[in-house]
Amino acid sequence: MIDGALCGMGVCFQCEPRRACMERVPSSSNIDDEADVIVVGAGPAGIAAAVHAAEAGRRVVVLDSAQRAGGQIWRHRDRRTLPRMARRWLERFDRSGARLVPGAEVVDAASFRGRTVVLATGARERYLPFPGWTLPGVMGIGGAQALLKNGLGSFRGRRVVLAGSGPLMLTVAAALARAGARIVLVAEQASAGRMARFACGLWRTPSRALDAIAYRSTFVGAPYRLGTWVTRAEPSAAGLAVTLSDGRRAVCDILCTGYGLVPSTELARLAGCDTRDGAVIVDERQATSVSGIFCAGEPTGIAGVEAALVEGAIAGSAAAGVTPSPPLVIDRAFAGRMDEAFALRPEVRALADAETIVCRCEGVPYGALDSAWSARQAKLYTRIGMGPCQGRVCGPIMECLRGWPPDTPRPPLFPTPVRAFL
Amino acid sequence: MVTDRVPGLCRHQIVELGYVQSAHTLGDASVAFNVQPRSTGQVLIGSSRELVGWDASINRDVLGRMLRRAVSFVPALAEVPALRTWTGFRPATPDHRPFIGVWPNMPRLWIAAGHEGLGITMALGTGRLLTDLICGRAPGIDPTPYSPARV
Numbered sequence: 329m330i331d332g333a334l335c336g337m338g339v340c341f342q343c344e345p346r347r348a349c350m351e352r353v354p355s356s357s358n359i360d361d362e363a364d365v366i367v368v369g370a371g372p373a374g375i376a377a378a379v380h381a382a383e384a385g386r387r388v389v390v391l392d393s394a395q396r397a398g399g400q401i402w403r404h405r406d407r408r409t410l411p412r413m414a415r416r417w418l419e420r421f422d423r424s425g426a427r428l429v430p431g432a433e434v435v436d437a438a439s440f441r442g443r444t445v446v447l448a449t450g451a452r453e454r455y456l457p458f459p460g461w462t463l464p465g466v467m468g469i470g471g472a473q474a475l476l477k478n479g480l481g482s483f484r485g486r487r488v489v490l491a492g493s494g495p496l497m498l499t500v501a502a503a504l505a506r507a508g509a510r511i512v513l514v515a516e517q518a519s520a521g522r523m524a525r526f527a528c529g530l531w532r533t534p535s536r537a538l539d540a541i542a543y544r545s546t547f548v549g550a551p552y553r554l555g556t557w558v559t560r561a562e563p564s565a566a567g568l569a570v571t572l573s574d575g576r577r578a579v580c581d582i583l584c585t586g587y588g589l590v591p592s593t594e595l596a597r598l599a600g601c602d603t604r605d606g607a608v609i610v611d612e613r614q615a616t617s618v619s620g621i622f623c624a625g626e627p628t629g630i631a632g633v634e635a636a637l638v639e640g641a642i643a644g645s646a647a648a649g650v651t652p653s654p655p656l657v658i659d660r661a662f663a664g665r666m667d668e669a670f671a672l673r674p675e676v677r678a679l680a681d682a683e684t685i686v687c688r689c690e691g692v693p694y695g696a697l698d699s700a701w702s703a704r705q706a707k708l709y710t711r712i713g714m715g716p717c718q719g720r721v722c723g724p725i726m727e728c729l730r731g732w733p734p735d736t737p738r739p740p741l742f743p744t745p746v747r748a749f750l
Numbered sequence: 751m752v753t754d755r756v757p758g759l760c761r762h763q764i765v766e767l768g769y770v771q772s773a774h775t776l777g778d779a780s781v782a783f784n785v786q787p788r789s790t791g792q793v794l795i796g797s798s799r800e801l802v803g804w805d806a807s808i809n810r811d812v813l814g815r816m817l818r819r820a821v822s823f824v825p826a827l828a829e830v831p832a833l834r835t836w837t838g839f840r841p842a843t844p845d846h847r848p849f850i851g852v853w854p855n856m857p858r859l860w861i862a863a864g865h866e867g868l869g870i871t872m873a874l875g876t877g878r879l880l881t882d883l884i885c886g887r888a889p890g891i892d893p894t895p896y897s898p899a900r901v
Contacts, residue, residue, distance in 0.1 A: 438810045711790075716754060716833060739808065743754055743831035746795070749810075749817050750828065 329481050329582075334467050334688075334721070336474030337400060338393060339452050339592075341716040341743075342688055349471070351478055354393040354433035354742075363389035365647045367426070367446045368434050368595060371399020372414075372633050373625025374448030375421045376640025377647065381446070382424035384648035391432040397421060399450055400470065401633055403477040417637070435740035435748075437599035444620050446643045447596050447608070448636075451589040451626035454724050456672075457686050457694065458679035460561030461585065465568045469586035473500045476507055484508035487580040489570050491515040491558035493670045494588045501550070504584075511550035512580050515572055517557040517587070518670050526669030557676050558585065573675065588670055590724045591627045594737045606727070614643035622647050631663035677729050686729075687722040689715020694729075703732040716743045751817065754831040755791035762787065766823065770868070772799060779809065781816040783823045795820045795827065797867065799840065806837050842866045843901070850879050850896035860884060861898055 331344040338350045347353050359366065365381045367374045370392035382388045390397070398404055402414040410418070421428075453470040460466065467475075469492055475481030488509045490497045493516060501511050516523070553574070560571040567579045593601075596608045601616035603609060607629040614622045624643035625636035638656045645652040680686060682695030690711040700706035703713065703726050712726070713719030718741060723734040740748075765784040772782035784796040798816045800809060813835060821828050843849060843864040853859040860883070862876050875891060882889040894900075 436810075438808075714833075716831075718833070738834045738836050740832055740835070743833055745828065746751070746753070746817055746821065746830055746832050747828040749751075749814055749832065750821060 330475065331464065333475060333481070334455070334471050335453060336468060336471030336478075336480075337452065339717060339720045340468075340471075340688070346716065349475060349478070349480060350393070351395045351480075352431055354431045359389075359391075359439050361389050363387045363427070365389075365444045365446065365644070366391065366440070367448060367644075368392075369399065369448035369450055369625070370394070370397035370428060370430075371401060371448060371450045371625065371636065372417065373450070373636040373640035373643070374399065374446065375417050376637045377446040377448055377622070377624055377644030378426035379417070379420050379424045380641045380644030380650075380652065381648040382426040382644075384645065384650045386648045388424070388426035388644075390426055390428045391434055392428065392430060393433045395430045397428055397430075400474065403474060405477070405479060433742050433744075434595060435742050435744045437595055438739070440599055440621060442620070444647050445599075445622065446614075446640075446647050447599070447601075447616075447621060447623045447627060448625045448640060448643075449592040449595050449627050451591050451630055452720065453586040454588050454590045454728070455585065455721055456587050456676055456679065456728060457684045457725060458558060458560060458585075459681055459684050460568075462685050462688060463561055463563060463568065465581060466561060466583045466585060469494075469496055469500050469584040470589075471586075472582070472584045473503060476500075476503055483582070486510065486582050487512050487567065488582045488584060489513055489515070489558070489568075489578050489580040490584045491517075491556075491570070491572070492584070492586040492588075493517045493672065493676075494586070495666070495670075496586070497584075498552075500584065505550075509582075512578050513551045513553060515553045515556040515558060517673055517676050518554060519673070520554040522669050522671070523554050526665060529665050557673075557679075558583065559679055587672060587676065587728075589626065589630045591630060592720075593627050594718070594720070594741050596621070596623055596627055598737045598739060598741060606733075610639075612642075613646035614639055615646060629660075629663070630667075631658070631660055632666075635659060635663060672728070680729065686725050687712040687715065689717050689722075692722075697726070697730065703727075703735045706732070707735060718742070751795045751813070751832050751835045752788070753793045753795065753827075754833055756793060756830050757791035759826060759830065760785055760787045760793050760824070764823065766819075769797070772797070772867075779812045779815075781812065781819050783819045785820060785824060785827070792833070793827070793830065795832075799867070804839075806839070808835055808837055840866050845900070847895055848872065848876065849898040850876055851883055851893055851898050854899045 330348045332342040333349050334340040334342045336349045338347045364386040365388045367378045367390040378388045378390045453468045486509045489512045557573045562569045570578045600618050608623040608627045622643040624639035638658045680694040684694045686694045692710045692712045696710045707713050726732045763786045769782040772780040779800040781798045786794040798812045848865040850862050879891045
């Protein structure tokens, strides 16, 4: 297992060595390309955008920090392991003529000026601090999944507790169980009542209901506790001792935690795109407030893979100057029901005590924020958000715990060797 | 620009003599080599100046010039990861000399401001001059070039 891994996708900079969670650390250089359309991100939204723009006859270049197209959700080493829908899109992407530049990290938006760009930068996991969340063995739920998919973590025989929120927990619990982990328990903070209402709504999307049942059956035997969350983790001789909100305790080797997803909007904000409630504002063509820049998928609001594919198709068509036919409709109803079902309860926003670290890069404890009144001001006083992760982990924490919107991103968005600017 | 933590790379500030020239250049943009280690082990790389009014956006050409100059003095900087770049406003006067003295028509308001990028360098002289003026002593430094009444 990689020491310190939290996010598993190269954004938290907690691994030793840094970004060891990535197959290869991406490089940064100037875009020197004749492409008509630049797509940033090769997840579902980016792939759909690239496919539609390329099929409309445009020269398309797709930049992604990973080694293969697919993004987080379709991360893979062997395409045959992917769901059929993913394989179909990747094959269509291969045939489209769009050119993928793998291992390319976009750290600045200055070169977008005068070009047509589709931002499909996806999302990352939301972490909420609790005493002990910085201990070795505590990692993200999506982080564990990413390590597993990249073959970078061995979970065989490990006792795993998953505690947090969202449907990803079940998917990852199932995947970990298949990889030989022993799932001790899964704790979902959402209440049984909310979950029941959500489950009743699943008949509208039966494929998802079947998915949920299939996942559940893979790790039968492990309790799935609703309305329960982790309040503390401590090292003990037997392993990581986890205390739950119902007073029960569990011992494990790995504690996976995460509270849903946060749109990754840093690049869009750096490019000057307007946002609302943490999401990039787009019109019906997926155009942002900046001329020539389109945005698709999770950065416009967490809505899942189906919505991302449709938004990507609309954005790619708009970037190519064509209208998709037949007209595409984005289904946000499912996302709305998810938001309601997995809404964060106030208790999980109040688990950190004064000593709990909230900024892992700079080692800032929660109590140090007491006298601050904004993210900018807290940064000036405590260095919160000034480390290599550039506030990607602590920014959403400050937003969630204190209601402070994030500070303006500054280039480079990821640590970049000085020579890249010469 | 501020870099990642690189303890040991740079133990004290290094600045080129041309910095003074740069700080008093009337032109669209100028750069000068100036690196400063921070207590965190990070290195601050400067510096640049642009006469662009209230526009605080980062001019990538000026940034590139500034960094090429820095790397020409300290080649090892090229491989150091940069964390952030930013700009700020420099308090300057039209003739590039600071205002030190009593503010016209407000006999109880004393001012010491507008030192541009040389505030710390000129701090001691500024303090002595201002003290002399406030105490009504014959100043040891000619106050005329710095008089706020000149504009």
